[in-house]
Amino acid sequence: MNRPITSHAPITIHHRFATVDGVEMFYREAGPADGPVVLLLHGFPTSSHMFRNLMPLLGDRYRVIAPDYPGYGQSDAPDHTAFSYTFARYADMVDALLGQLGVTRYAMYVMDYGAPVGYRLALKHPERVSGLIVQNGNAYEEGLRAFWDPIKAYWADGSAEHRDALSWLVTLDATRFQYVDGVRDPSRVSPDNWVHDQALLDRPGNRDIQLDMLYDYRTNVPLYPQFQQFFRERQPPTLIVWGKNDTIFPEEGAHPYLRDLPAAELHLLDTGHFALEDKLDEMAPLIRDFLDRAVAAR
Template sequence: MAVAPIARTAHRHLDVDGVRVFYRESLPERTDAPVLLLLHGFPSASHQFRRLIDVLGASYRLVAPDYPGFGHTEVPDGFTYSFDRLADITEGFVQRLGLTRFVMYVFDFGAPVGFRLAERHPEWIAGLVVQNGNAYTEGLSDGARDFIALRPGTPGAEETIRGLLTLDGTRGQYETGVPDPALLAFDGWTLDQHFLDLPGRKEAQVALAFDYHSNLQHYDRWQSWLRKHTPPTLITWGVGDPFFPEPGARAYLRDLPDAELHLFDTGHFALETHLPEIAPLIATFLDRTWPQQPAARRSR
């Protein structure tokens, strides 16, 4: 019986402006393999892409960093948490790694981080894979709008945010909208909570939650960027997402009418339940998008 190739994955750190960025990177045999930059969401880290890397990493170069305040990335004392700073460090990471052209996978927090990169370096972006990564006001649920409206100093605001950082809150983000919870491995939210419980991590998440409203101020610019550059785009979306409902997926078609859209009966973390359906879509998209793009060099 033939067994599909499984990726070899390296686990490394890069120093970027005093931040020790952890990342995982598949090692395909082809040095000119298509490159997919994987930008994770809240409250997770690059480990959310482990299974996708195993499935696709033998044929494609998948690179997944942890942002400051997430996963195994280490930050110096006094680091200021904002979405601009997450983008700054991710930009420096891409430059240090020597990536000059890649398809970008944006999920949840990965959308505001990734679209900041795209604005700064449109020449980097060979295409987009958008998975429950929002850039439109209609893509915000009422609950998301209420959460984004929280401000420092408002009575109960920080307590509301911290309530989402508990084990029950983290698990709920995985389970909400999923018809069959048996398809979810407990590992995801358990590992997420381990990192959330590290010293200083909840404070980092509170700061980012209070800064999330800054992303909405960029929506018009990001939509303009999409219309101007029209990157090839694959959209995969869990329609049971309690934060970013289905209208946020369809809104991309207004600016990218040629985008490929696939909706799945699942929640926020669609890869957890629908990897067998989504991975082949990504592979086909990379094969179709990449051939005319210059190869990125690999940093060893």
């Protein structure tokens, strides 16, 4: 018996630039212009590239927007002596980009650096956040484990010695490590990831951009109580999909969210830092179901 073949129209991803604060910011966008917005905020050392496979799975119903921060991906990378690379500035620039795009309400997918960028944005406009998807993005002291000790040493004195000691974080070995550490089957992770990221890290001047950002991460930690207050007071619908084998943002950083967001849905995945690369087949249905129930229906 012949079965009818059902087809779904492929989702078009648009690749665009906008000038924000004198800097050309790149962003990927897909989905209906009037759909609920999902803002995708990437981590270190990648870019909106990390969402390239997720966006087509959401873009039939949701307007998905994934920017590159300055110094990352396809966005401009001004010299660090002429541009202040800080999480506060990134939050302001993402806010300005959303203003240009006419976006006033959004769910946020936050990962790694995307968490403090997104949570700073939430502090500016708490009423605009329709939901949170948290993937290895920290907001609690419990999540800063041994990996962060040499970074904390740099925070403590800002010395050239401690800064130089972190240079290994922008090497190819470190970039590859972030993709395959904690992954049960590395064949599921494309080497294109670390080749792509490393090519951008190796641009002249980018090492200093990354070290500036690592130093500025210290400014996020004092804001953790304010992030947590936002969770408690606003109670945004929250899905936590966390690679439990992550060395950088380990599982210990996932559980505290439930103190402030007791209704959050927590899923610990048997993978590492960049969970989307090998667990998209598990994560996409969870994300889509969450958005359909908790965001689109509200």
